[in-house]
Amino acid sequence: KAGVTQTPRYLIKTRGQQVTLSCSPISGHRSVSWYQQTPGQGLQFLFEYFSETQRNKGNFPGRFSGRQFSNSRSEMNVSTLELGDSALYLCASSAYKGEETQYFGPGTRLLVL
Amino acid sequence: ILNVEQSPQSLHVQEGDSTNFTCSFPSSNFYALHWYRWETAKSPEALFVMTLNGDEKKKGRISATLNTKEGYSYLYIKGSQPEDSATYLCAFIGGSYIPTFGRGTSLIVHP
Numbered sequence: 001k002a003g004v005t006q007t008p009r010y011l012i013k014t015r016g017q018q019v020t021l022s023c024s025p026i027s028g029h030r031s032v033s034w035y036q037q038t039p040g041q042g043l044q045f046l047f048e049y050f051s052e053t054q055r056n057k058g059n060f061p062g063r064f065s066g067r068q069f070s071n072s073r074s075e076m077n078v079s080t081l082e083l084g085d086s087a088l089y090l091c092a093s094s095a096y097k098g099e100e101t102q103y104f105g106p107g108t109r110l111l112v113l
Numbered sequence: 114i115l116n117v118e119q120s121p122q123s124l125h126v127q128e129g130d131s132t133n134f135t136c137s138f139p140s141s142n143f144y145a146l147h148w149y150r151w152e153t154a155k156s157p158e159a160l161f162v163m164t165l166n167g168d169e170k171k172k173g174r175i176s177a178t179l180n181t182k183e184g185y186s187y188l189y190i191k192g193s194q195p196e197d198s199a200t201y202l203c204a205f206i207g208g209s210y211i212p213t214f215g216r217g218t219s220l221i222v223h224p
Contacts, residue, residue, distance in 0.1 A: 004156070042215070043204075043214040044214070045211050045212050045214075048211075055210075056211050058211060090156070090157070099144060099145050099210050100162065101147070101162050103159065104149075106155075106156050
C-alpha cells in the first residue's frame, strides 16, 4: 500500500498571502488529521476530518481551515500568512478515528518571509 | 491546556546500553496513549497504542508500560543500536479525542 503523501514538500510565501496544502491518505483510510510542528511549540494538533466532516479542532485561529473530499484526500488552507506560521505541517491518516494508530506523511515545510 | 511531559529531553547512550524514558500525562479522563519514533528527515512512525491500565506492549527490543492511575508511561529500549537514534514522542488522548503531544526525548546511540 502506498503511504501518506503530501504536496508540496516545500513552500516559500510572503506575509499576507494564503497557502493550500494537500494530503492523500493511505488507501481505505477515512480519517485525516493535520499537525503543525515548530521548534518552539512541538507538534500541535490542528484538526481532524472524517467522512468529509471536521471531527475535532485544535486551538488555532480561524485563518487555519481545512476540508476533506469524498475520496478522503484533504486540504489545509492558511489565509493571511504570518511569520509565525513558518513550520512543518504534517498530516496523518488512520482507518476510522484519529485516536487509532496514525500514519504520518513526510510533511510540507512552509517558510513565510 | 493539557500537560504532557517527557523526560529526559535528550539522552546519549553507548551501543548495547539499555535505556528508558518517561511520558507523564493527566491521570483523569484517559482514552489512549500513543508512542511514536521520529527519525531525522523521516515521518513519525507509530510504535504503540496503549489503552488499558497495566498495558505492556513489546516490539522487538522496544517495550512500553502504562499506568493510567498515576499518569505515566515508560518506554524501554534493550541493547540500544545506532539505528535506534531518533526522537521518541508520546501523545496523550483524553475524552476530547484530541492528541496532545509531549516535546519528545531525543535519543542518540553512539557506536
